[in-house]
Amino acid sequence: MATWNKHVAIGEPAMTYKGVGNAIKAAFxxxxxxxxxxxxxxxxxxxxxxDNMFERMIECGIAEQNGACVAAALAAEGFVPVxxxxxxxxxxxxxxxxxxxxxxDRFNVKFISREGVWGEVxxxxxxxEGIGSLRNLPNLVIMNPADIxxxxxxxxxxxxxxxxxxxxxELSPNPYTIFTDDYPFDIGKAxxxxxxKDATIIAxxxxxxxxxxAVDLLExxxxxxxxxxxxxxxxxxxxxxxxAAERTGAIVTAENCSDINGxxxxxxxxxxxxxxxxxxxxxxxxxxxxxxxxxxEKDELMEHFALxxxxxxxxxxxxxxxxxxxx
Amino acid sequence: xxxKINCGNCGMLLYFGEEIKRRLYxxxxxxxxxxxxxxxxxxxxxxNPLSDASVKVQIKRRATHGS
Numbered sequence: 001m002a003t004w005n006k007h008v009a010i011g012e013p014a015m016t017y018k019g020v021g022n023a024i025k026a027a028f029x030x031x032x033x034x035x036x037x038x039x040x041x042x043x044x045x046x047x048x049x050x051d052n053m054f055e056r057m058i059e060c061g062i063a064e065q066n067g068a069c070v071a072a073a074l075a076a077e078g079f080v081p082v083x084x085x086x087x088x089x090x091x092x093x094x095x096x097x098x099x100x101x102x103x104x105d106r107f108n109v110k111f112i113s114r115e116g117v118w119g120e121v122x123x124x125x126x127x128x129e130g131i132g133s134l135r136n137l138p139n140l141v142i143m144n145p146a147d148i149x150x151x152x153x154x155x156x157x158x159x160x161x162x163x164x165x166x167x168x169x170e171l172s173p174n175p176y177t178i179f180t181d182d183y184p185f186d187i188g189k190a191x192x193x194x195x196x197k198d199a200t201i202i203a204x205x206x207x208x209x210x211x212x213x214a215v216d217l218l219e220x221x222x223x224x225x226x227x228x229x230x231x232x233x234x235x236x237x238x239x240x241x242x243x244a245a246e247r248t249g250a251i252v253t254a255e256n257c258s259d260i261n262g263x264x265x266x267x268x269x270x271x272x273x274x275x276x277x278x279x280x281x282x283x284x285x286x287x288x289x290x291x292x293x294x295x296x297e298k299d300e301l302m303e304h305f306a307l308x309x310x311x312x313x314x315x316x317x318x319x320x321x322x323x324x325x326x327x
Numbered sequence: 328x329x330x331k332i333n334c335g336n337c338g339m340l341l342y343f344g345e346e347i348k349r350r351l352y353x354x355x356x357x358x359x360x361x362x363x364x365x366x367x368x369x370x371x372x373x374x375n376p377l378s379d380a381s382v383k384v385q386i387k388r389r390a391t392h393g394s
Binding site: 104105106138139140141157160161162163186187188189234235 | 329331333338339340341342343344345355356362365366371372
């Protein structure tokens with residue numbers, strides 16, 4: 001079995017949304033100016049909020065543009081609105097309001113946005129392109145946590161930071177619990193789970209779990225593969241990405257979303273400007289999300305989009321071949 | 328062009344976004360001291376007093392004819 005760096009203790013799968021909920025609850029208890037903005041969908045720890053914070057919940061209905069404007073107005077008055085939504089709805093319906101009303105003035109609005117490829121939610125809600133579509137907007141910090149511990153720490157950090165932040169919570173199978181409670185999370189810092197010698201998988205969100213599985217598969221082939229967890233997409237940790245490329249000379253990126261304008265493209269930009277390195281991107285390849293059947297025996301969507309550990313292992317071997325050809 | 332401000336003591340990210348003094352008109356944040364003031368002039372994580380001397384500012388921009 002592979003060895004891992006300090007602060008990594010791989011355990012049972014757990015829901016990242018629960019980690020977000022724990023941190024949001026704590027923030028609401030601490031700061032009376034914090035308000036929940038709902039758009040006709042769940043809010044983390046909704047039962048607790050309904051029982052204890054009902055007067056601090058504002059339901060805007062299926063009207064994301066309205067929700068974004070309400071959040072902007074409240075932030076302008078000194079409140080800290082936490083907007084919970086589907087990322088597809090933010091990105092497509094409320095893009096203009098997020099840009100004009102929140103980001104241009106850099107209002108202190110927090111987004112908890114759900115997106116990913118999992119389950120039977122349909123093509124409308126199983127989106128994969130939202131996070132990439134928002135990546136080019138200035139003033140927005142974007143994070144995509146890998147497990148329940150990182151989700152809680154990222155949400156805590158989001159609430160402590162003054163300015164607009166989005167935490168993407170994935171629609172995906174529950175990831176492994178990866179980090180120890182004393183994991184030193186920082187916005188903008190990537191964390192190396194293991195360093196490796198032959199290649200590095202730079203993964204985000206749920207795909208860190210698949211990367212961990214892929215490391216074990218590749219170890220059986222005698223390959224020593226590192227894993228770099230990139231939770232913060234923006235600002236991205238250029239130093240850690242370049243260091244991984246220097247160390248292993250082969251990079252595979254892994255994300256549970258479109259590989260166009262996603263993490264893979266961000267990493268490719270960093271490397272092409274600083275240290276051109278053989279790279280293979282693993283993500284959803286220019287197609288829409290969709291419904292799929294998930295049973296204990298089979299995950300139709302992971303298979304369809306080729307995002308499993310076995311698929312990642314194939315890409316790592318391909319990338320190592322690219323590295324050898326380039327020598 | 329983006330600007331990043333981290334606490335010089337613990338490294339906490341305090342600001343990320345457009346270069347603060349870059350916008351010609353209608354700056355939401357007039358200068359770095361407004362960022363520090365938002366946090367009560369103290370890093371919320373480590374208690375470090377915030378000033379130009381106690382933070383790390385990184386401005387990212389490409390070289391141009393005028394720079």
